[in-house]
Amino acid sequence: MIFSGPVSLLENLDLGHDNFLAVLDAPEVGASTEPAQFVMVRVGEGTDPLLGRPFSVARIGEGPNGATVQLLYKVVGRGTGILAGLQPGARVSMVGPLGRPFPPPEDPQAPVYLVAGGIGIAPFPLLSARLLAAGYHPRLLYGARSRGDLVGRDLFPPGIEMEVATDDGSAGHAGFVTQLLDRHLAALDSRTRRRAIAYVCGPTPMMAATDAVLSRHEARGHLSLESFMGCGFGVCLSCVVPRVGQATGYARICVHGPTFPAGSIDWQRIQPL
Ligand SMILES: Cc1cc2nc3c(=O)[nH]c(=O)nc-3n(C[C@H](O)[C@H](O)[C@H](O)COP(=O)(O)OP(=O)(O)OC[C@H]3O[C@@H](n4cnc5c(N)ncnc54)[C@H](O)[C@@H]3O)c2cc1C
Ligand code: FES
Missing domain, CATH: 3.40.50.80 (Nucleotide-binding domain of ferredoxin-NADP reductase (FNR) module)
Incomplete structure (x- = not known):
């Protein structure tokens, strides 16, 4: 079940070197997130910034209303800059969990x-x-x-x-x-x-x-994988990545990933950000 709605910021810890840990009161998301799934978070009022930003769920904790969702993030631009400036009690929009999680190792003896x-x-x-x-x-x-x-x-x-x-x-x-x-x-x-x-x-x-x-x-x-993401659910094609062995074949990171098996990405055809 994908949650979509406002959530409250419980903590926003400055970890130094432009890195922060946001703790969000998001019981529905926390209850259903698997490793490497992500949430789209939209900060700010009105249309600036217009689009949500993708963040992996780093940890699921305990909060006043059930699970909290913890995001470990680095400030690199407008959206993350606004997020870093928010105080506990602020509301942000969240959609998630999204994407395919890391599959389990399936071999109890595997290093x-x-x-x-x-x-x-x-x-x-x-x-x-x-x-x-x-x-x-x-x-x-x-x-x-x-x-x-x-x-x-x-x-x-x-x-x-x-x-x-x-x-x-x-x-x-x-x-x-x-x-x-x-x-x-x-x-x-x-x-x-x-x-x-x-x-x-x-x-x-x-x-x-x-x-x-x-x-x-x-x-x-x-x-x-990481990329810019416009929508997070497969519509805008802003997150495509070339796949091995398919000259015209691209996957959308938001719905086919963000996790992909090793050996399946055509790194030569990826444009640097
Ligand atoms: C599935 C997924 C999970 C992610 N999880 C995390 C996470 O847990 N923590 C975290 O800090 N970040 C994560 N990111 C990256 C994060 O989404 C971007 O850093 C964020 O969207 C930047 O938004 P902004 O508005 O601050 O920057 P913008 O103003 O949009 O961009 C500022 C600059 O950063 C560059 N940039 C934007 N996005 C990326 C990117 N993905 N990689 C490299 N450069 C980029 C732009 O080209 C531009 O130069 C994740 C991305 C994806 C796709
Ligand atoms: S982010 Fe829009 S299609 Fe992937």
Whole structure:
């Protein structure tokens, strides 16, 4: 069931480096959201901004009226800037949950990796909670530009193994998070490697590189893609992404994704944002 209506902002925490955590009183959405599904949030009065903005549900909490929906977001423009300026008690419009969630690993013995780049960390606290509850032991590999950009680590449930990488070497591995994944997969024997599964979310170049690492190791994976979204439910075609092996074939990220199997996106044909 897709909810559509106004919801109240309970908290809007400044996490530093332009990152925020919004806690919204949205019991209907919280009760039915699966990992990597997203909500369209529209802030502001009247027609500015006209369109909602997509955000992954980072975590589902407990609030005064039932479930809360928590969004981990980075300020990059007009919509996120307005959201960051809202005080508790403000009302925003929300539609969701939308999109296809990350499918479960379906192999109790599978090594499970969560590979996040920057604010692409957002869907992983909820995914981690669900994987732990199902008996998996996911390992988070989290890359960002610098130490201060490694946000949201305290949103994860206890029991998550975590390794970080930074471009500038200020925390963890100095280099890309894809190198951490490569190293882990290379250390597995070939049979275990083929059972491994990675869940990936981050900027497009990082996801293309991760897809290549998975392919090289013959490991499985699912990628949660980002794009501009005008409507969030398949009508405006603003979110199309080219699929492998189909010269004219495009998928709409909002309805066919945002999650796609590794190996199914034609990265060569993606236009940089
Ligand atoms: C399924 C999905 C889930 C998402 N989840 C989250 C989340 O949990 N947290 C979060 O912070 N963001 C998330 N995003 C990205 C978020 O929707 C955008 O950052 C937001 O829409 C920007 O709105 P704005 O009005 O602030 O920026 P705008 O004023 O619309 O754009 C400002 C600048 O940012 C660029 N931009 C806009 N959208 C994107 C994008 N998707 N990727 C890269 N650059 C972009 C524009 O080209 C422009 O240069 C998600 C996107 C999708 C599709
Ligand atoms: S956002 Fe409109 S079709 Fe996907």
